[in-house]
Amino acid sequence: MVDIFVAGAIYYNGSYICAGISLWRVIQRDYGSMDGDITKANLMPALDLFYSLILCQGALFVLWGASLIADRSFITSLHRVCKFPKMWGFASVRNYLHHIRSKCWRGAETSMEDRGLVKYAVDLLDSESSQEDYLSGARMLDVFIKVHQVDVRPLILPSSQKVQKLIDTLRWSSSESDREIKELAARIFAHLAFNIDLTQFPGAIRCISSLLGTTQQLYWNNDQQGSSNQSPQSNKLDQQGAGDSQGDLGTTPHQSPQSRFYHLYAKIQKVIILQLNAKIQKCILQGAVKRKNTKNTKGTLDQQGAGDSKGEGDGCNELILQGLTILERLASDQHNCRDICSTPDLIAKIMSPICSDTLIQDINIMPWQDVVNGALRVVYRLIHAPEWTGGRRLAHEISISKQAVSNLEMILDQGNIACQQLQMRAMEIITELTLDSAANLAMETKENLINKQLQIFLNEGTEEDLKVTAGKTLASLSKTTGTFSVCIMSKYNHIVDQLTEILDAKNKAIYRTIAAEILENLCTLHMMDKNHVKNTLLPKVLAEVLASKKKPPSEAPECHVSKASGDIEENPLQDDEENQRPEHNVQINSSELNETQTSMMVLKEALLSLTLVIFDKWIISAEDFDDVAQKVAPGEGEFVAKLKTIVEENCEATANNLRIVKLCGQIAVTMMRRSQYSEHFKDQKFVETLSKASKITCNLESCMLFAGTDGGAKKTARPLLSDLVKEAEALVA
Template sequence: MPIASDGKGSASRGKEERANLEADIRVIMVAHAYVRTTFTTMAYLAFTWSTVVLLGGFVSSLRKKDFQCLTVITVVEAISIFNDLEADGRLKIDIWKIRKPQITGAGVRQGRPSGRFRILTVGVVRPLIIVQNMFSAYGPVISIGLSLWRLIVRDYATTHREEASLANLTPALDFFYFLVLFQGHLYQMLISIFLVKEDTFISQICEKCKFPQEWGKRSAAAYVQDIREKCMRDPGLASGRTLLSYAVGLLDSTSDEEYLCGVRILGILTKDGEEDATSIILRSRPKIQRLLDTLGWRSCPKSAGENAEIRELAARIVADLAGGVQLSQFPGAIRSVSSLLETTGQPYWKHNHQHELSSAERRLKKCIKLLNLITMRKKDTEHAGVVVACNELILHGFRILEGLACDAHNCRDICGDPSLLAKITAPLYSSTLIHDIGKSAAWAAVVNESLRVVHRLIHVAPGRAARRLRRGIFSNRQALTNLESFLDLAGNEPLTMRAMEILTQLVLDSSINIMTVITMETRGKLVRKQLQIFLAVADGWGEELKSTAGETLSMLSKNESTSEFIVREQDDTVDRLTQMLDTKEKNKYRIISAKILENVCIHCNEHVKQTLLRKVLEVHRKRTSEASERTNSVPGGNAEISEISLQGDDLEMQRQLHNGHRVNDNASNQEANEDEESDMKELQEALLSLTLVLLGEFNGAESSALMIPENDPAADGAFLEMLKDIVDNCQSQLTPISLSIVKLCGQISKSVMRGYRCTNDQKKEFVESLSKASETMANLETCVLFAGNDCGMEKITRPLLSDLEEELKDLVA
């Protein structure tokens, strides 16, 4: 059973810890908002009580010390009120939060402040700022001290006046001083708990998100402040406000500083796959447009360091979004993406498409040669600690193009831009490509990304655009030489995989004359290498390379001439492919083997039909027998056994069953378990499809003798019962692959019912199961029919389940 990697587990834990921290911040900030609202309300009440009741009604009765205390406390409360008004935007002229940057813009001549402005700043403005800051910071403390002193002494009376007047003054002053004391207690809470906690939150955010020192603390503080301000306006606004949503929101900011902050945070959060901002950003077209504009190398009015940094971060974000972006909806997008490839330091300008270079191109070629010398270095920027690898922008540019090329319309737009297409295919046409790859690992990485884009374009691009690109590559001898050289390139499996993928698409193109000498030679080299890698017994090849070799070989084997070549190349090729169906191999290799064998059987039935049929049916019978034994020995095991009826003694499936409870203990292993089950379904479909092709060439007594000999215990219809169990299990999983499996079982059952010793009861039970499946999967089948060829499901559409049901009912009757 595959176990989730440490990287994924660490990312999941980091995301969970950050989510808990964000929840704690929201709770504290909501509490802070309520305390702050209470504090401000009491400030209004104290100010009103002091000015209207005490100074307005008892001013002549107050002693001098009380009058002075009331005056100071009233000024402090007024400052609190003005600060609250300014924070809410209700104060038109901000006289209480004047800052030096706001006053240094005027009165400056040729970079130096004028004399009058200096006198005004030093003599008037700065003292006001100092006094205001002192009142804001120490005013509540002074108010607490004065109120506490007056409540302890309580010598409020000045003259012997009427008892009624004194009776009203004393409780009025007591109430006022107690009110100020309580307000002071709230102030202490704000300072000692919330502000201290806020600093802790900032440090924890920087630690858990691994923000760099240069801007991390500032960005974390801005996020906490944003939560606090939203809670002050409406505590409900903070619900669901995460660091990710905050960063995405900054992409709409008109401030370059805030935009850079948002891009930086997104770059950190999405770097290791901890967060996925794709769905959030794709909802807003202005955000995508601004990110695309940022890629343009003159788009950021910043210094060289910040410009390079923000382009690299924006490119990383756009690379994640590219799969959902339509180029036609964003003006200038192609030009912006293309600009990422203009800083290339790669020697790929020597190709056959450029016989003569203009003066500008010659200058660019010299610059490229110079840049190639520093490809592996990091270039210093104006900001300390900000470094960007020279070819990082290039790699991100190709990744963006690869994501964009998932859409056929984007492929047409990319192929329709000659300058961009020339940059993408330039490495492929280079006459020194192989030499340059051996000298520079960075260059090899760029070439790999370039070939990824080329493959995606020729595979996805519609009609004429793809054909034009394929013919351009095929007609260039240097390009074919480079691709063929990659097949035998030692120590660089990614480039070998890219070469296999591209050459496979070229060979499969019906518009290219398959009988040309070049094509025949290229196909021969490609198929030999694919067979060599995929059929290798030793683990000398990487798992991904082996899978790629098998998958591309499976695509090529659909062609009759290629299938014949596979059979003729080695006498034991079919036997070795058949051996890979055994349970010792990994599921994906078994799936690929079944698909290749199916294609070979269709085109070369005289070579493999009977031998392979016996082998496949032997596997079926063996697995059915072992499934029955486990069903009898394990209570309640029918559901599990029927699920793996075509896998039998599959070691991978056994590990899954034994470890099933442990797999469900965490989300990562659960996801791996689902992937494993998906592979099992795909393997089941491939084996059934192969069985159907094999049985299609036999009928009657010959089929019966091959499938169920006279002394075989399965002669009582166990094979048909196995197909029935598969149909029953597929009804609980309404997926296209389950629909395909049900249809394959129905088609196989026709041969079984015609040529095997099955009882009428067994036949009726199977038809009932198929009828039930037909009703359950009716909506799914309609969707598949509607999607048709657009989603690559043409093989699943026919025959209809209703047609199969009618045919089987006729056989039963």
């Protein structure tokens, strides 16, 4: 054993031993006596040369060892910075280092961006790459997207071959060997989905649909014994579906051929939904049981990588969720919505959770709850898509399905905290159905929705996201017709007082904005008490509007510049967490500051709009408005001066600034029409300031007019600011 150890030590350290002996011999130079032997005359120079060569060899070996140590240090540092899992992270970084080194040896001229690790990972997605390289690139990109929030869309989208390869991967089999790469491709494609046009990738919708069919494949693969192993719930649903198909597929002879076809198609689709829903639930239930029986799952992500998962239920559920995420993001484009809804089997898969007659008891299972939430998000996107008639058809189909409407109503009534996401989605969908005149929802359903919205929004203990959703949907309902506003006023007699209290500065800006929008809608429909408006509401609104503050100076550009794609590895050796934390905090604080400024701008816009409605709709008289303005801004011309200050602060070519400036101009024009403050507007040179703002924002207005982006709830393009300037000039003159 000792001999083996000694031999191994000599083998691994032989070069160092030889170099040490040679150095010792060169220093000693005791090569022996020549004794006048001429044959030994060249012995000493030869030995000097021999030992020098060995020393050079040892020096090269030392340099090679130092290079290995430096490489190891670089790989370890970059691996820690990138937060790659240990299982494949070192190998991927090592391959990246070899790739860059080979480029340098070849003398290839590449920029720093081309040498980046993100760019290297994207290049591995090429169709020429091997399966191993493709998997390595997908793994790295998945970590960059999920952990570092790197935007890789500018690097992948210009290459249609890379996108097509990701799409093709979605159709791979769901076997254990291919599941990881399929999940990775699904997550990467979900990151790209907002910018994908399905018309450029024929067959893509079928590949995406296959993600939702993964559950069905696993069900049949795992259930080899056929219907004998089906659960009673599955048998019940299948029998119910068969009964529906046998008892309801008949058509009356008085129907037209088109009506009979539509009737048959709807019933067949219902049977498909019921049967598919049973299969999906069974597979997810199996995955939930496997996770429950697994005790030592902590740390699996770090060891196996972000895309790998144990258990067929987990991987299956992940593919379904990613498929629904992809569809939700694709639905942001109305052309994609048309392609999605023109695929009947895909719509059947999306609608299967909503039409399930066991939905409420099944959502207690978290994996199934996630699937239902994803399906509801897709449905809302499809029916909410603007300027697309297909959404109305889908909304009509949901509204005539008693089971779907019943499920949505029961989700609203769920008091479980875990079901808040589902409550938000159900609230959004029912609101869209309520706003659609073609969807004949029962009045009881509409009243139940409004009652739930009021309870959630006016309750101080409600979770923020749920409260915001309830408030926004309530505001959209109160904006449409007086029927809903009457219902709102009848449900809560003191709702105006409560909404006015929400305007206090102690509340969050988003709550105050929603309250202002609801109050504006009630004022528009003349449902407000004039005394309350004069004595309570208007003073509070004007005080907030006129409390204008200059914007804080912007931070230095170097503190705000976010990392571009591929820059995560520019300084890989700077892995000291203490050194990295200040920069990270600066970026977070900058983001929070920008978000706060934006929310305050939106609040100011809502309050200005409410002020305009109160004055323009004659909620109170001009004299009463003047009394309130004098109390809030005492002094000769002080109200006009503060209104001018708001215009000066918002002379920027952005949509929010443009809306604020226009609201100030509309308030000024309305006041001058009633012969109020005309001299003050003239003395303060308000019209000149408004004209300057018009010149700054005219290009933005032109773009909005051409693009037709003025059809939403917030009117930005009209009235034109130049028209307001002309009218103001005429009134001042």
